[in-house]
Amino acid sequence: MSTPVAGRFVGQSVLRREDPRLLTGRGTYVDDITVAGLVHAAFVRSHVAAGRITHLDIAAARALDGVVAVITAADLNAGAGSLQPTIQLHDPSNAPLRALADGDVRFVGEPVAVVIARSRAIAEDGCDLVALDIDPSAAVVDPEAALAPGAPLVHRERDSNLAQEMPVLLPQYDEAKARAAHVVRATFRQHRQTPSPMETRGIVAIANPASGELHCHLSTQNPHEARLVLARATGTPEHLVRVTARDVGGGFGQKFMLQRDEIVIALAAKHLGRAVKWIEDRRENLIASTHARTDVTTVELALDADGHMLGAFVDELEDAGAFPVGAAGGAASAVGAFFPGAYRIPALSWIARAAWTNTCPRGAYRGPWMMETVCREQMVDVAARAIGLDPLELRRRNVIATTELPYTTPMGMTYEAITPAETLEQAAAAIGHDAFRTEQQRAFVAEGRLLGVGYSLYVEPCAMGSMDPLGTESATVRVQPSGTVLVSLGSGSHGQGLETTMAQVVAEELGIDVDQVVVVQGDTDVAPYGRGTGGSGSAIIGANACRAASAVVRDRTCEIAAHLMEAAPGDLEVVDGEVRVKGTPTRSVAWTEVARVAYHDTARLAAGARRGLEATESYTAPPVTFANACHAVTVEVDARTGITTILRYVVSEDCGRMINPMIVDGQIAGGVAQGIGGALYEHVVYDGDGNPLTTTFMDYLLPTASEIPAIEIHHIETPANNPGGHKGVGEGGAIGSPAAVFNAVADALALVGAEVRDQPLGPRQILAALTAAGH
Amino acid sequence: MADHDVALTVNGEPRRGRAEARTTLADFLRDELGLTGTHLACEHGVCGSCTVLFDGDAVRACLLFAVQAAGHEVVTIEGIAPAPGGPDRGALDPGAPDRGALGPVQQAFMECHGLQCGFCTPGFVVSVSAFLDECSDPTDAQILDGLSGNLCRCTGYQGIVAAVRRAVELRSGALPAAEPSESRP
Ligand code: FES
Ligand code: FES
Numbered sequence: 024m025s026t027p028v029a030g031r032f033v034g035q036s037v038l039r040r041e042d043p044r045l046l047t048g049r050g051t052y053v054d055d056i057t058v059a060g061l062v063h064a065a066f067v068r069s070h071v072a073a074g075r076i077t078h079l080d081i082a083a084a085r086a087l088d089g090v091v092a093v094i095t096a097a098d099l100n101a102g103a104g105s106l107q108p109t110i111q112l113h114d115p116s117n118a119p120l121r122a123l124a125d126g127d128v129r130f131v132g133e134p135v136a137v138v139i140a141r142s143r144a145i146a147e148d149g150c151d152l153v154a155l156d157i158d159p160s161a162a163v164v165d166p167e168a169a170l171a172p173g174a175p176l177v178h179r180e181r182d183s184n185l186a187q188e189m190p191v192l193l194p195q196y197d198e199a200k201a202r203a204a205h206v207v208r209a210t211f212r213q214h215r216q217t218p219s220p221m222e223t224r225g226i227v228a229i230a231n232p233a234s235g236e237l238h239c240h241l242s243t244q245n246p247h248e249a250r251l252v253l254a255r256a257t258g259t260p261e262h263l264v265r266v267t268a269r270d271v272g273g274g275f276g277q278k279f280m281l282q283r284d285e286i287v288i289a290l291a292a293k294h295l296g297r298a299v300k301w302i303e304d305r306r307e308n309l310i311a312s313t314h315a316r317t318d319v320t321t322v323e324l325a326l327d328a329d330g331h332m333l334g335a336f337v338d339e340l341e342d343a344g345a346f347p348v349g350a351a352g353g354a355a356s357a358v359g360a361f362f363p364g365a366y367r368i369p370a371l372s373w374i375a376r377a378a379w380t381n382t383c384p385r386g387a388y389r390g391p392w393m394m395e396t397v398c399r400e401q402m403v404d405v406a407a408r409a410i411g412l413d414p415l416e417l418r419r420r421n422v423i424a425t426t427e428l429p430y431t432t433p434m435g436m437t438y439e440a441i442t443p444a445e446t447l448e449q450a451a452a453a454i455g456h457d458a459f460r461t462e463q464q465r466a467f468v469a470e471g472r473l474l475g476v477g478y479s480l481y482v483e484p485c486a487m488g489s490m491d492p493l494g495t496e497s498a499t500v501r502v503q504p505s506g507t508v509l510v511s512l513g514s515g516s517h518g519q520g521l522e523t524t525m526a527q528v529v530a531e532e533l534g535i536d537v538d539q540v541v542v543v544q545g546d547t548d549v550a551p552y553g554r555g556t557g558g559s560g561s562a563i564i565g566a567n568a569c570r571a572a573s574a575v576v577r578d579r580t581c582e583i584a585a586h587l588m589e590a591a592p593g594d595l596e597v598v599d600g601e602v603r604v605k606g607t608p609t610r611s612v613a614w615t616e617v618a619r620v621a622y623h624d625t626a627r628l629a630a631g632a633r634r635g636l637e638a639t640e641s642y643t644a645p646p647v648t649f650a651n652a653c654h655a656v657t658v659e660v661d662a663r664t665g666i667t668t669i670l671r672y673v674v675s676e677d678c679g680r681m682i683n684p685m686i687v688d689g690q691i692a693g694g695v696a697q698g699i700g701g702a703l704y705e706h707v708v709y710d711g712d713g714n715p716l717t718t719t720f721m722d723y724l725l726p727t728a729s730e731i732p733a734i735e736i737h738h739i740e741t742p743a744n745n746p747g748g749h750k751g752v753g754e755g756g757a758i759g760s761p762a763a764v765f766n767a768v769a770d771a772l773a774l775v776g777a778e779v780r781d782q783p784l785g786p787r788q789i790l791a792a793l794t795a796a797g798h
Numbered sequence: 799m800a801d802h803d804v805a806l807t808v809n810g811e812p813r814r815g816r817a818e819a820r821t822t823l824a825d826f827l828r829d830e831l832g833l834t835g836t837h838l839a840c841e842h843g844v845c846g847s848c849t850v851l852f853d854g855d856a857v858r859a860c861l862l863f864a865v866q867a868a869g870h871e872v873v874t875i876e877g878i879a880p881a882p883g884g885p886d887r888g889a890l891d892p893g894a895p896d897r898g899a900l901g902p903v904q905q906a907f908m909e910c911h912g913l914q915c916g917f918c919t920p921g922f923v924v925s926v927s928a929f930l931d932e933c934s935d936p937t938d939a940q941i942l943d944g945l946s947g948n949l950c951r952c953t954g955y956q957g958i959v960a961a962v963r964r965a966v967e968l969r970s971g972a973l974p975a976a977e978p979s980e981s982r983p
Contacts (some may be wrong), residue, residue, distance in 0.1 A: 045916030048835015272917025696954030
C-alpha cells in the first residue's frame with residue numbers, strides 16, 4: 024500500500040478562504056438577503072397528526088393591517104406541477120404529496136395555509152387569526168403499528184401504510200444457517216433524530232411577472248436540483264428559474280432535496296407576482312422539516328463453532344413519516360444490501376420495508392442508511408458475548424484482509440483499495456485494548472466501577488456514480504485575461520469548504536498559485552449543471568471534474584505557449600505560474616502572458632487557434648467508491664446516576680488521498696459529534712397521538728463542547744481507483760460513532776449482566792437497565 | 799403597534815432606529831440597522847448564535863428587546879473585527895491583503911478550523927472574546943465551561959476548543975502560526 028505524496032496544494036491543510044467573511048459577520052446566508060418590496064411569510068400548520076379539516080376561515084387574518092395575502096390549498100394546489108425530486112419523479116411508491124394540506128392533515132406541522140405580510144411579526148399575527156378546525160382521527164405514530172392489520176391509513180389514496188417492500192431471500196443463507204454452530208438473533212431500534220443544521224431552511228423567492236423570471240435565494244445543498252423542482256412545480260421554464268445560495272449554514276442531508284415548504288413559497292411568490300421571504304423558525308425545523316434514523320431492525324447471524332460468520336439475515340423496517348423526502352425505503356434497502364460491511368459474510372438474505380406514519384417526513388441525514396452499521400456492529404458484540412469471545416477478537420476473525428481484495432460481497436459489490444483490518448488494528452492499538460481490559464477488570468473488582476470499550480467498523484459506499492443525476496459533476500475552468508482563474512461548479516457547499524479545496528485541486532493541476540484561483544458555486548446562472556453537495560461525493564466527483572477541466576486548460580495553455588516559444592507542446596510543463604520547457608527552465612513564458620495573448624494579443628496565436636482559454640468538463644464516478652474506518656471508544660457508566668462519560672474516542676479511517684487534511688479531520692469530528700449526540704442525548708419524541716414533544720433546543724438536546732471528548736483521528740491513505748485517488752469522508756463520522764458508543768456502554772453494563780436496548784442511552788434508560796438486572 | 803425611537807451605540811458609533819416594543823434586539827440589529835452578522839438559530843435563548851456584547855457583557859440578542867438597549871453600548875460581530883481605519887481592537891495584521899483584518903479570536907478560529915458552515919461562528923467569536931476578557935489564561939475545564947453556552951452542529955467542537963487555546967497565545971502576543979491561505983504542517 025503506497026502512501027500518496029502530498030502535492031504543492033493537494034494534501035496540504037490550506038486555510039479556508041471562506042473563513043474571513045464568515046468570521047467577521049460578512050457572510051451572506053439566505054436571511055441576510057433583502058430586496059425592494061419584499062414581503063414575509065409564515066405558515067399555519069396542522070396541530071393534530073391526522074384528521075379532517077372541518078373549518079378554515081381566513082377572513083380575519085386577511086383583514087389585519089399589514090397582511091398582503093392569505094393563501095390556502097384552494098389558491099395553489101390545482102396550479103402546482105410535480106413537487107417531487109428529479110430522482111423519484113416517476114417512483115410509484117411516492118406518497119401523495121400536495122402543496123398545502125387539502126381537506127385533511129397527515130402530521131403535526133403539515134402546512135395548511137400561508138400568511139404573507141409586510142413583516143414576519145405581522146405574518147405570525149395573521150396566522151393566529153386564521154380559524155382552523157380539525158376533526159381528529161386515529162393516528163399511527165410507530166412503523167410497526169402502521170403495518171398491523173386494521174391500522175388507520177396515513178394516505179386514504181393508498182390501500183395500506185406499506186410504502187415499500189423489497190425482499191431478497193436467498194437459499195444460500197438457509198443453507199448457512201442449517202450448518203451453523205451458533206445462530207444469534209436480536210432486534211435493534213434506532214430512535215428518531217433530526218439533522219438540526221444551525222441555520223434553518225429558508226427562501227427568498229422573487230417572481231417577476233413582467234419577465235417571467237423566478238429567482239430564488241435558498242438555503243440549499245443542491246442548487247440545480249432545486250431549480251428543476253421549482254421549474255416543474257411553478258410551471259416556469261427551467262431557463263427562467265435561477266437559484267442562488269452564497270453561504271449555507273449546514274444541511275447534513277436535510278437541504279439536499281427541496282421540500283414542499285420552500286416550493287409553496289415560490290408558488291406564492293408567483294401567485295402574487297412579488298418577492299416573498301420565508302425563514303423557518305426552530306420549532307418548525309424540529310417538527311416539520313425532516314426527521315431521520317427511526318429504524319427497527321432484526322438481525323440473525325449464523326456462525327460456525329470458531330466464530331466465523333457463515334451468513335446473515337436482516338429484517339429492516341424504516342419509518343418513512345407521512346411524506347418522505349427522497350425515496351421511501353431508499354434507506355431500508357441499502358441497510359440490507361450493505362449489511363456485510365467489513366466482514367466476510369458469504370451468505371445474505373434481507374427484507375427491507377418502509378411504512379408511512381403520521382409523523383414528520385423522513386429525510387436524508389448524514390449516512391441515511393447507517394442503520395446497517397448501527398445494527399451490524401451491535402450484533403457483532405451481542406454475538407461475541409453469546410459465544411464467549413471478546414468483540415475485538417470476533418471482529419479479527421471475520422474482517423476482510425487486504426490480501427483478499429478484490430473481494431465481492433454476496434450482493435455483488437466489489438471492494439478494492441480498502442483497509443478494514445488495518446483500521447481495526449490501528450484503532451485497537453491506539454485505544455490500548457489489552458491494557459484497557461486489565462484496567463476495566465481492576466476498576467470493577469476493586470471499586471465497582473463500570474468501564475466499557477466499544478468498536479464500530481464499517482465500509483462506506485460513497486459517490487454513487489450510477490445514480491443519475493447524482494453521479495456526475497461538471498466544472499468550468501475559465502482563465503481570465505489577467506491570468507486569474509474562475510472555477511464554477513454545480514456544488515452546494517454548506518460547510519465543507521469547497522471554495523478552498525476545489526481551488527487547491529485546480530491550482531495543483533494548472534501549476535499556478537492557489538490564490539490565483541477563485542471558486543464560484545451555488546448559482547445556477549453561473550455554474551454548469553451539477554449534482555450538488557451530498558452523499559460523500561464532492562472529493563470524488565467534484566474534484567475529478569475540476570481535474571478534467573483543468574487538464575484541458577493546461578493542455579491548451581501549453582499549446583499556446585509552445586507556439587510562442589516555438590517548442591513542442593508535449594515538452595512543456597507549468598510550474599509556479601511559468602510555462603517552461605521540461606529540463607530547460609530558462610526557456611519559459613509566464614502563465615499570465617499566455618492568458619493575455621489568448622484574449623488580447625490573438626494575432627500571436629497559431630493560425631486557426633481558438634481565442635480565449637477555458638474548458639468545461641464533467642466527471643462521472645464509478646458505480647460506487649468505498650471508504651472505510653474503525654471507531655473505538657471507552658466509557659464509564661455511573662451506576663448511581665446512569666450518566667455515561669466518554670473517556671477516549673479514536674477514529675482510524677481511510678478516505679483515500681486527502682485534498683485538505685484539516686478539512687478531512689473537521690468532517691470526521693463533526694460527524695462523530697452528531698453520532699455521540701444521537702447515541703446519548705438527541706431524541707425526537709412523539710406522544711401516542713402523534714404530538715411532537717421536543718419542539719425547542721431545551722427538549723431536543725444537541726451536545727455542547729462539554730459533552731464531546733477530544734477525538735483522536737488516525738489516517739491510512741489508500742488511493743481509490745479514480746484520477747485523484749479520493750474517497751468520500753463527509754458522512755463516515757456519523758455512520759461509525761453511534762454503534763461504537765452503544766457497544767461501549769453495553770460492554771460496561773455486561774459487567775453486571777445488564778442489557779440496554781432502549782435509546783438514546785440517557786440516564787433513565789441506563790438506570791432502568793441496571794434495575795432490571797437487579798443492580 | 800406603536801413604534802419606539804431607539805438610540806444606542808453600536809460598534810462604537812451612535813445609531814438610531816425604530817422598533818416595536820416586541821422587536822428583539824437581534825431583529826433590530828439585523829433588520830433595522832442592517833447588521834446581519836448576528837445570527838438567529840433558535841430564538842429561544844439556547845444556541846448562543848445571536849450573542850452580542852452589551853455594555854461589555856456577552857448577552858443573547860434574541861432574549862432582549864430593542865427598547866431595552868436604548869442608551870446602551872452594543873458590539874456585534876461586525877465590530878469585533880477592527881474596521882479598516884477604525885479603532886483597533888487588537889488586530890494582528892491590519893494590512894493583510896484582501897482578507898480584511900482579523901482579531902486574535904477570529905485568527906485563531908481560522909488557523910484551527912474552528913468553523914465549517916460559519917452560522918454559529920459570530921456567536922462563538924463574540925462569546926469567546928468576552929470570555930477571554932474575563933479569563934485571560936483559562937484551564938481546559940474553564941474553556942469547556944466557557945463554550946458550553948453556544949451550540950455548533952458542524953465542527954464537533956474540536957477546532958473551536960483548539961481555537962480558544964490558540965487565541966490565548968495570540969492575545970498574549972505570540973505571532974500568527976500561518977498567514978491566511980498558506981499551508982501549515
Ligand atoms: S438565537 Fe438567541 S440563543 Fe439561539
Ligand atoms: S460551523 Fe456550522 S454550526 Fe458551527
